[in-house]
Amino acid sequence: MNVEELVDKVASGEIKLHQVEKYTDGDKRLATEIRRKALEKKLGVSLENIGHYSIDPNRLIGKNIENMIGVVQIPMGVAGPLKINGEYAKGEFYIPLATTEGALVASVNRGCSALTAAGGVKTTIIGDKMTRAPLLKCPDARRAREVAEWVKANIDYLQEKAVSKVTSHGKLRDVKPYIVGNNLYLRFEFETGDAMGMNMVTISSEEIMKVIEEHFPDVRYLALSGNLCVDKKPNAMNFINGRGKTVIAEAVIPREIVEKKLKTTPELIAEVNYRKNLVGSAQAGSYGFNAHFANIVGAIFLATGQDEAQITEGSHGITLAEVTPEGDLYISVTMPSLEIGTVGGGTRVPTQREALSIMGVAGGGDPPGTNAKKFAEIIAGAVLAGELSLLAAIAAKHLAKAHAELGR
Numbered sequence: 001m002n003v004e005e006l007v008d009k010v011a012s013g014e015i016k017l018h019q020v021e022k023y024t025d026g027d028k029r030l031a032t033e034i035r036r037k038a039l040e041k042k043l044g045v046s047l048e049n050i051g052h053y054s055i056d057p058n059r060l061i062g063k064n065i066e067n068m069i070g071v072v073q074i075p076m077g078v079a080g081p082l083k084i085n086g087e088y089a090k091g092e093f094y095i096p097l098a099t100t101e102g103a104l105v106a107s108v109n110r111g112c113s114a115l116t117a118a119g120g121v122k123t124t125i126i127g128d129k130m131t132r133a134p135l136l137k138c139p140d141a142r143r144a145r146e147v148a149e150w151v152k153a154n155i156d157y158l159q160e161k162a163v164s165k166v167t168s169h170g171k172l173r174d175v176k177p178y179i180v181g182n183n184l185y186l187r188f189e190f191e192t193g194d195a196m197g198m199n200m201v202t203i204s205s206e207e208i209m210k211v212i213e214e215h216f217p218d219v220r221y222l223a224l225s226g227n228l229c230v231d232k233k234p235n236a237m238n239f240i241n242g243r244g245k246t247v248i249a250e251a252v253i254p255r256e257i258v259e260k261k262l263k264t265t266p267e268l269i270a271e272v273n274y275r276k277n278l279v280g281s282a283q284a285g286s287y288g289f290n291a292h293f294a295n296i297v298g299a300i301f302l303a304t305g306q307d308e309a310q311i312t313e314g315s316h317g318i319t320l321a322e323v324t325p326e327g328d329l330y331i332s333v334t335m336p337s338l339e340i341g342t343v344g345g346g347t348r349v350p351t352q353r354e355a356l357s358i359m360g361v362a363g364g365g366d367p368p369g370t371n372a373k374k375f376a377e378i379i380a381g382a383v384l385a386g387e388l389s390l391l392a393a394i395a396a397k398h399l400a401k402a403h404a405e406l407g408r
């Protein structure tokens with residue numbers, strides 16, 4: 001069958017969108033073209049721009065995407081340099097940001113400029129785990145408690161008998177059980193090296209379920225995710241207990257820099273932060289006691305191939321600002337759930353991998369896990385830059401003007 005005939009058959013529905021590869025000898029680039037042309041024909045629209053790309057569908061379909069028709073292009077800017085005095089990220093970094101929100105890159109760039117002039121950002125990782133919480137249906141709550149106690153006492157056994165069979169980098173470290181009636185939720189905590197880890201922990205958890213069902217035949221494993229993981233939903237669990245990397249970035253900015261670069265004062269920034277990010281967010285019942293973590297997390301996630309749905313939890317966290325006894329500004333961001341990786345998932349797409357290479361974090365670290373931690377520190381530093389600049393703009397009443405000038 002020639003290409004025109006294939007396009008016609010896909011447009012008419014005789015061949016389904018996901019069946020096209022069967023007719024192209026496995027050529028996924030050609031299948032992508034055929035699907036797009038069929039859609040253009042059926043809908044009477046032009047998808048010309050979606051059809052321009054350099055990445056190879058043959059490397060993506062089957063790993064990263066199905067029914068591929070092309071690529072969406074999001075402009076990418078860069079902010080920096082940002083000086084980071086971390087435990088993994090040490091030195092000056094440029095941060096790639098993919099966004100269509102005018103003024104965002106300028107804002108992060110201004111924050112980077114002020115923070116670097118002030119000597120840089122100090123970053124500290126206080127937690128590192130990826131979680132999966134399968135749901136088991138037990139005869140009653142007492143049995144659920146027995147199973148939970150057995151699991152807690154057998155972490156090493158489960159690592160050896162189940163987890164090590166399916167991953168070399170994934171390590172089961174702990175479990176937090178939750179019981180509701182006869183339902184048992186086992187929130188497993190894993191180390192996942194440089195991977196964000198969701199495939200790794202999901203595949204591992206299924207193996208663990210097999211072992212538990214063998215030991216407890218009266219207990220039925222019902223769902224691999226019982227929603228206490230918690231993945232891709234706003235929630236108090238991750239806010240309190242952390243998921244992915246839990247990171248803090250902080251800095252002291254001399255008064256002169258606040259006045260010159262940010263056009264305001266430490267007092268006004270601290271007051272706006274208190275009344276807006278803390279009191280305002282409390283009144284709103286928000287998990288984001290911050291101005292716009294999601295802006296920076298989202299733009300970095302899109303640039304670097306992270307799972308965009310996890311921007312949800314990346315938006316959780318607290319910004320603090322206070323005036324030091326010397327009259328300077330102390331500012332920090334605490335990010336409980338930064339679910340990121342430098343291997344696996346979308347990080348292998350060539351454009352996203354190049355974006356990771358801008359920060360020197362593409363691929364696995366030596367030892368494994370160090371690249372992902374370095375990346376987490378850089379993200380937290382960039383988020384601090386964004387918070388600082390936006391808070392300053394709001395304090396100086398420059399927000400509307402900035403967006404009128406750069407965003408319309």
Ligand SMILES: CC(C)(COP(=O)([O-])OP(=O)([O-])OC[C@H]1O[C@@H](n2cnc3c(N)ncnc32)[C@H](O)[C@@H]1OP(=O)([O-])[O-])[C@@H](O)C(=O)NCCC(=O)NCCSC(=O)C[C@@](C)(O)CC(=O)[O-]
Pocket residue numbers: 101103104105106107108109110111113261262263291292295386389390393398399402406
């Ligand atoms: C726009 C600025 C930065 C101007 O700020 P400015 O101080 O008037 O700019 P400036 O010309 O004096 O330059 C100061 C620094 O800003 C940077 N800068 C300045 N212009 C550019 C540019 N074109 N491209 C790149 N960088 C730029 C640059 O770093 C420069 O320093 P230098 O490096 O030259 O020493 C400032 O007004 C600002 O940061 N505004 C805040 C904008 C912002 O943060 N927007 C985020 C989106 S808001 C939103 O989505 C969330 C929200 C608001 O709804 C959440 C909430 O409820 O709070």
Ligand SMILES: NC(=O)C1=CN([C@@H]2O[C@H](COP(=O)(O)OP(=O)(O)OC[C@H]3O[C@@H](n4cnc5c(N)ncnc54)[C@H](OP(=O)(O)O)[C@@H]3O)[C@@H](O)[C@H]2O)C=CC1
Pocket residue numbers: 166167168169170192193194195196197198199200201202231307341343344345346363364365368369
């Ligand atoms: N399955 C699910 O329920 C969900 C899946 N996802 C998706 O999961 C994907 C991410 O899963 P994730 O597990 O991170 O990625 P992958 O499934 O790609 O797993 C990472 C792979 O990299 C290997 N690896 C090589 N070097 C390293 C290193 N230094 N550190 C860690 N691993 C290394 C691992 O080997 P080895 O395992 O042998 O150690 C493993 O095969 C994303 O596409 C995301 O969208 C998101 C949410 C839910």
